Amino acid sequence: MSALPIDQHLDSIKAVLASSNRLMLIAQPGAGKTTRVPLSLLTVDWAKGQKLLLLEPRRVAARLAASFMSQQLGEPVGQTVGYRMRGDSCVSAQTRLEVVTQGVLTRMLQDDPLLEGVAGIIFDEFHERSVDADVGLALALDVQASIRDDLRLLVMSATLDVDALKRILGDQVPVIECHGRQYPVVTAYRPGLSGESDANHTLRVVNEALAMPGTQDVLVILPGVAEINRVVAALNSAMPLMAVRPLHGRMSIAEQQAALAPSASQQRIIVSTAITESSITVDGMNVVIDGGLERVPLFHPRSGLTRLTTRRINRASADQRRGRAGRQREGACFRLWAQEQTLAPYGEPEIQQADLSAVVLELACWGVSSSEDLRWVTPPPKGAWSSGQALLIQLGVLDQYHKLTPLGARCAKWPVAPRIAAMLERAGDLKALPLACGLAALLEGRETAQSSLADELAQRLRHPKRFPNWQREALRLAKKAGVRISDAVLEPLGPLLALAYPERIGQQLSPGQFRLANGKTATLSLSNTLAHQAYIVAIAINSAANGPVRIVTGESLALASLCSLYPGISQWQSRVEWSQEQGRLVGEEVQAHGSLVIARRPLARLPEEAVKQALLGALRQQPGWLLGDQLQQLRGRMSLLSDNIGAAWPDWSEEALLASLESWLAPYLIGINRLSQIEKLPLGRYLLNTLTWEQQLEFEQLAPLALDVPSGKHIGLDYAPCLSQRPPVLALKLQEAFGWRITPTVANGAVAVMIHLLSPARRPVQVTQDLISFWQNGYPDVRKEMRGRYPKHPWPEDPLAALATSYTKKRGQP
Template identity: 60%
Template sequence: MTLPIDSRLDAIRDALERHPRALLVAEPGAGKTTRVPLALLETPWAREGRLLLLEPRRVAARLAAGFMAESLGETVGETVGYRMRGESRVGPSTRLEVVTQGVLTRMLQDDPMLEGVAGVIFDEFHERSLEADLGLALALDAQQGLREELRLLVMSATLDVDALLGVLGAATPVIDCPGRSFPVETRYRALNSREEVPRQQATALLEALEAQAGDALVILPGVAEIRRLARELAGRAPALVVMELHGRLPLDAQRRALRPDVEGRRRVVLATAIAESSVTVDGVRLVVDAGQERVPVFQPRSGLTRLETRRVNRASADQRRGRAGRQGPGLCVRLWAEEQPLIPHGEPEIMQADLSPLAFELARWGIREPDRLAWVTPPPAAALAAGRELLVRLGVLDEAFLLTERGRASVRWPTHPRLAAMLEGAAELEARPLACALVALLEGRALDEERDLEQALKVRLEAPRAHRQWQRDAERLARLAGVALRVASLAPLGELLALAYPERIAQQLAPGRFRLASGGLAILPESHPLAHVELLVAAELDGQASGARIFRAVALSRARIEALYPGCREWRASLEWSDEQGRLVGEQVRGLGAVVLARRPLARLPPEAVRAALVEALRRRGLPPDDDLLQLRGRVALLRRTLGDEWPDWSEASLLEILEDWLGPHLDGITRLEVVERLPLARLLLDSLAWPLRSRLDALVPVRLAVPSGASHRLDYSPCLEDDKPPVLAVKLQECFGWQASPCVADGRVAVLLHLLSPARRPLQVTADLASFWANGYPAVRREMRGRYPKHPWPEDPMTAEATARTKRRP
């Protein structure tokens, strides 16, 4: 069967023959996933090595490998194989490996040269997973520094070409390929929140099947939703051939779901988002879209990345709709209201994820400054800093963000750095089997409804075959650890969790109220068995900044905390702001973060500790109310927005971040915030401005402005702290007679917004175009005001009249 991509294969081969990198933009249905890799196998540069094809999902990797192997008349593991975490089907003759994205990162870390690999193909790059972004950044670094001959091909149905050319190079060839599609009618059918969802989904599907020929594809967010709809259809339409398509199925079942029924019966394929872009389901002319997707989202309550169900974005919805028009005119039924707003695109995962795994991989790669790599979307600085801070706390990185001995040992564990640190530390507790069982439980998808970790582990350890996925994951980790999965005792459970979650060790303040080592508050119902223990470690919180609810926790003893973290035995000065006393209160403490195991009086307050405590108290409270400071910040904000980044960012968040730099040196001897508030904050901040900028400040953004009456008035720059807002000058209208045009600041680039006032100082007009006001607005103001204020001048021609600050005419 001929596919649209076939007409572009020569161009792709030629592009990669001439250039080490290329972009392929191929619309859905073009056939890029299975045709392009096979076509590249026989190119001269690929004959001496293997090709890697990266797929974002395990099911797509298996299916793509199976389809390509079958097209060669072979089985998977011969010319074409696949590899993913915990599963591999490759052989000595394998030349094309379909791998999931995390596998490429591990391969690059183990061998930056990628010996034996001729090229890497990034498929479905538009999904912008964190692992795909990292994999491309590392592959580009390896190509530029070690393997100039390594070929990289990035392909997708939709790509931000300009952004990718920015990292791949402007000379990178771009190949476009149209898809193959027919007209698709779109209908909307919103669900009723008071009725069972599977019943409504089944009704919508059965009605659409009467209106549209061909097989049906129903796209649902997950396996649980697929199973519920399958049961509903079995009871209402037993004659339909209902098939499932998701990652938990065996490969043969996945492949059967892609093909028409051998007996010609009509099929309904219930699929996850894998059917959105990664695979093609043959025979489909009807798509029913539930309008939801499961995406990886960092969850503060667990400290891990989990799948979250949310409304689909518009780009994904359009991809799904297109599935109905691959082989003929089709119909798409969307199970939401037509007026329901959808966000245009999904956000790159790097912008919303926990970046501690990324920080760990960068340290392994030997990168301290992330901008040394080429990123399509650079990692956000704050999120990366938070990730690094966690790794330092775990003992995986040192203060210079380099791998520690524990960090180097943690490399072997294919899991989150938190859990890798736990697995490494478990050896000292002689609890590796328990750690393997616990990690498999924490990473699994079946834990959501189980609140008691200890009980959940007991159930699985007593009946492992009833929890096969957990058993497979735990045994795989045990094999890697070189131990048998035989757990003698659950006693070390608290210590293991403390290794992974040191910032969540918590101390009781009152029954059910706990102070976390990180400083936050956490709560349990007073009836909870752990509500009265002195110390515990929380494995899962709800992520609230204060008063976070504890969902899963285990009790912990003082002795075990001190054994795990010997630094707890050292005395340190502790200073806290007391709202009751209105000052800093100091003492010496031993403990872990905000968890205090012992305390004693502090004879003298160290100046540097006082300064640090004051700065922290100010950060919590925010900048003191100070109009001079507000005006200065507004002036500089206007210049930064107008003239560029040479002017500093003096937003409140930025100034609080750098408090030590501009305010810290002036806090010596101060222990009360009320004294800080009396400091000349605007002058202190101005003193921190570099002299070349300070010398230009008053000329560019003057504090006062002269008006035609001869007086000068203060400009209000506080609105400039908001985007695109100009400064404001409030002045009586009579003082502006003769002013031909609105005044400007910032080297004539920004017009001042005039608030023209009545003699009673009430606004008559707000304008940034004074000439237009004199010509068009003033006559109406004059007619109304001259009767109300007859003793004040209201000339017919304000452009030639004498400006005056007086409120009455001279006799």
Template identity: 55%
Template structure:
């Protein structure tokens, strides 16, 4: 929400309300670019309720954060003299305050997606307002794409996209060039910027506390807003400030606070008592904190980042981008001149904008929503930023493994059943199948815990669940979410047996089933290894499920896990009970080893030797070994690669890409036929790879190859000297005396490329590197002659190298 004000105080957006109403009366879509402090969040939706197109229908206001959604609804209801749930209400996961008379619903992003999926025509909804779209969350991008698709059927549906900063060109391309754009300035006073970077040895919280004290001392009035990356940093600083500044009101502002505490942080303090408000990034553009004239920006933000190697989305603390830093700075100038303290050096470079979440997120939920929408090709929708192909493919592959999608990326019967669960698809599968193990209540509590905000602080899942079921009121958020899921499940929330815990986790995370290799060292079903401390209670488990990993797949640390009975794995994943042939290269044996295996991915429950190796399987295994180890490319192949690469660079695509990456990518095509009957890598190394590659060229190309990029050049002495094509430019390394008389070397590739000459001494050491021989004879040669004639007197060093006979011999041998 951009404004905490619900009072009749004039705001900049008031002068644009008529224009916004008219734009949406004449067009189905509009853009509003309104700077922070303009008042767009609380004034625009109420103004649109009275539009002719909105009468008789509801208006949805999309907010990216739960805190902003609650507070926006509260302020707008207060402006109407009503309570939340009357004309204005809100709806978010697990919490709803709407009534029969509600016409304006403030919803969070996941709720909008579910509303669209449940009713693609959005019957009864007159329009959708996308607030804070510049944050570019994945769900906002998806919501807009689905809303645009719905609008293609429902032409009367209005869409308004508004933000403090927008890429207008990109959005008008998506929404249509005729889309009206309304611009509204904010309410901004001058802001002085002061930089206070910590020293290398400074403790972060103590440095922040020192800057707070400095800011309080520098001004006699005005509250302070401190923007920090997360709740942990807020609580640490709050503790320090409470000790040092007992006369100052210290308030926290973040999503975990009750609504009463959030609203208290946004109300002015008692007359004469200054306040310090410690907030997360919600105070960057979603909220206005009254009374603030001083902002302290820690310069960090916490963002969800998907790690494809671990399959996890983890919160990472990163340096803030320039656009966000400028918005934070602007908070100091909302109600008068202010000062912004930046806790980094002025010369510190910042990225210009925030990366759209769709480019760095786990796209499995997006793939699931696309399948629900009936879309196989994501480009059938209109995107501001299209989903990247590789992460989307990885997400789909994971959903296929879970049994949610089929090979055509359509929902399976299990996938359709999972649509009733408002969770990540992994957890939806777990919840849907929990009845198979009489573990419904446990699954509800586990899903609520895994999606909760505090799960990273509790590594022992069994203990955490046992405590919560014993004392459910201790964690109200968990209790609320568990009850909500249990209501959908239709089960009672009695303290369950924890025995099926590992089985439930294996349903949701099949690729993280892990098999012990040694105490504390495990191999993951999805590939790679992970570790536990040797004294960990689970270090000797034969099989476990690693719910949370950190680090790289080759040596990640396991943070949270549960034991799994190996005998139960085939019941959870039937493919684990099927025998399959497996061949792989054994470095120890120096050959291919074949066996029949039963298990899940890289987790092997049972193995038997395979004596007769199927030829096709042998070929596949050899190709896999070559991809892992790399191709055995000798000097002849390297030179051939360089020659063809030069021709491709100069003449274009008729010449093939024979780079290492391209050869590995097309290995099956060009090398596969030659592997029939081979079983060892030394047999592959003996293959004439350069001839195999040359045979792939047409005959005319073979001839042209030698003409355009010859292997040797004849020099004035009569010698044929080999060219070296391994670098970016062909190199001709030749003794200086052999090129007497040459004004310049012959050019390659139809005269387009001059070889680089490495002119050598009689001892074949470089004397000069040049592509301009004429210049060398005039300027460089006299110095070389002076230096070399005494060192190599048996070799000719004429005064005029252009008229001297070239020779590969010494004077004595030459007579």
């Protein structure tokens, strides 16, 4: 094997992992980390007789890495080195290095938390930060810290957020850096011409690249299979003598290997997905044509599912692709966009923009109900985590304590989104499992179109071979369920969708207007036959940030089916809500599904706890009733202390107080049913009661309500500015400050008070935090201007020697 930059670090890597169970490896593109490091670790003592797992972010990378390493050993794939991914594996009893996709690790950990027989896990290309990689690392760290301290974890990539990783791996975790092998690369920008198709645009730039002196093989990077097929067809038609080779994850491993194999007689044009952005070195290639797009999984609120979405790449990915052209010789990179095009610097971790319901389900299977129970490189956003939990509770997958239900345990076995899994699990009750498998493949495979979902599904059921991707997934699910897709009938379509989208069941308010179970109001074109149905299920919606929700695709649902699917509707529930129109709390008993009221009757007596919760909910929606002038000064005083003294003092910000209403306000709401009554309560005293007696004394000392001034008065401080991290204000007539040399302070001397010196008309003539400087520099000009305007008031030449007073020159007259 030819030498690679990583080779000189292999002994160091083995030495570190002999004594430490964690290591970060930063190896630049072309270093050879993906294939050299795992093979070298097979020979170390701690791995003997056990397996290593190598995690790859993409299926193609996993297959090709396994194939390349097997070739280095002179073996077929599946002996010493094998691979495993969803729906495809090639391993044997002899396999000691398994190259797996990231989701497979989570499944292996769920099936065997001890990971018996596994000596170490290598996280490759961790910078791509998929949800599966983040979850896998969090679970692996949990296993290592609790029951497998001998399990080695190696995190490696070309770029790593070292500080973020050290926060979870430990400050003392070893870090090894390896330079790559990079030759100079010339960069050119080639945006498309007006009216030019993407395929013709790419073909034009390929021709330019081939005509350039020094061009070897050419790599074209496009977002997906459809784009690859169009460009390959155009290239084959225009260049019949060239070796044009597609490369993507749907190809067999033999086809993928053939695409990468060198050609002795022809120049190659490899047209690939983003798999060639990292992990794979294409021998003989020195020109990259970058389409500038990527297909990534993104959560679509419209459909409630995570789907592959095409978007522009970030700057780091663009640089990574460019570097491919300089792996083995000088090269060139043609970017199919304008140089002025703005690119984001880096890609966001997927966990920050994903639907987390699947993660919540995985961790519930792990026995974790709070994300804070694990260590994360990037913690899951609290809002997305709570939304995921709420959905799983509504689906019946979690109970009210966020624990896994029997249904949830069964749903976790399905390789689909939780809402689809819940539909599949409950489809048997409707005798509709064949239809559910076909529907699941359709919903997970693509965005639903503007046409009827029933029509789309009927087309696939009648002509499955026209839709090979759908057919493949539907058959896979049907095999797992033990049914035949050909037995599917469309009648239970509405009820099946209601099982998957319980929060999107809609009740007609008027033709074309529906209230959804999640509380939102949604509209539907009156030309749509669904606009006149009493109940529907909204499958795809468009929802602007501040605009109305528009239903794009839906199906009708009979009320009898809704009540049968969700028998809890038959139970009468007490519901107390704030009526904006009536300005008070109103109560009734309802039979309901979420926000949809099926039947209602008056409630004779409002339950005390329901009243309390309704009031708290109303206050959170209308905080002005609570956080007005009465609490402003008190909150400002506390803000001053928490900003300048620290964590010893509680957070009394608006957000914190509204979040903690149950603890500081709720006990005092007995007998109250109107918001106007709350204004009359001693809210400040309630807040102060949350402090200990000692804290209250210190609070009054550090943030006093008033200060003594030279005139002898006790003047109040205004702490409202402290809510915006500004100092408190003391406003007094200028004459009352004569002789005052030292600017007063609060918070134990930490903050100088902002002095507003007022004219006799009580308008500010000077604002200062430095009285001495004002008397010396500002006062002469103020005196010159003011003494003619207010001759009855004293304006001495030396204010520091003058007697402070609140009176005019004629004593006794204020």
